[in-house]
Amino acid sequence: MIKNIIFDLGNVLLDFDPEQYLIDLNYQGKIKEKLKSEIFQTEEWLMLDRGTINQKEAVKIWQQRNPDLKAEIADVMAEWEKILTVKKDSLKILKSLAAKNYNLYILSNFHKKAFDYVSNKYDFFNYFDGRVISAAVKMIKPEAEIYDYLLKKFDLEAEETVFIDDSRKNIEAALAKGIRVIHFKNAESLAEELKLYLRE
DSSP: OOOEEEEOOBTTTEEOOHHHHHHHTTOOHHHHHHHIIIIITSHHHHHHHHTSSOHHHHHHHHHHHOGGGHHHHHHHHHSGGGGOEEOHHHHHHHHHHHHTTOEEEEEEOOOHHHHHHHHHHOGGGGGOSEEEEHHHHTOOTTSHHHHHHHHHHTTOOGGGEEEEESOHHHHHHHHTTTOEEEEOSOHHHHHHHHHHHHTO
C-alpha cells in the first residue's frame, strides 16, 4: 500500500525552461545557444545543485571562461530564478493528495539561492511533510546516496513510496532502491499513473 509520495520540483511542480527565458531576454541565434551551453549545461551548474559552489563563484568562472559574454552572463543570472513558475495542473494533483492525507516529500536537485527564492514565493511548500534539497545535503540525483538519505531521514519504506521525476536516470536510480516510480511527462498522465498505484 502506498503511503508516501515524493515529488521532484523542476519540470514537475515548477516550470524550468532556460531556452524560453533567454528568448524573453531578447537573446537569439548563436549568442542564445552559447549562453545556454555556457551556463545551464556546465559542470558548474551541477556544482550549484550539489552546493559545492555559490552563484557568485559560478558567475565568476563563466565570465572568466567567456570574457566576451561577461555582461550577458551577469544579465542572465541576475534574476534567473523567476523562470521557476508553478505548473498549475501539477499543483492540483498535489493538493488532492494532501487532502487525502498522503505523506508528501520533495527530493530535488536545486541551487540554494533558487530554492530560497521559490520556497519563500510559493505556499505549496506547506503541503509537504519534509524535503531533501541537493544543495543542502551536498548530494545529487541520480546518486544512490541521496535516495538512501531520504528514506532514512523520514523513516520511509521503499515499497510504500512513489517517486515522481521528469528524468529517466533519476527514476531508474530510485527503482534500484525498491521505490515505486512515475516518469513525469505531464499532469494528465501523472494523474492516471497515480490512480493505478493508489488503488493497491
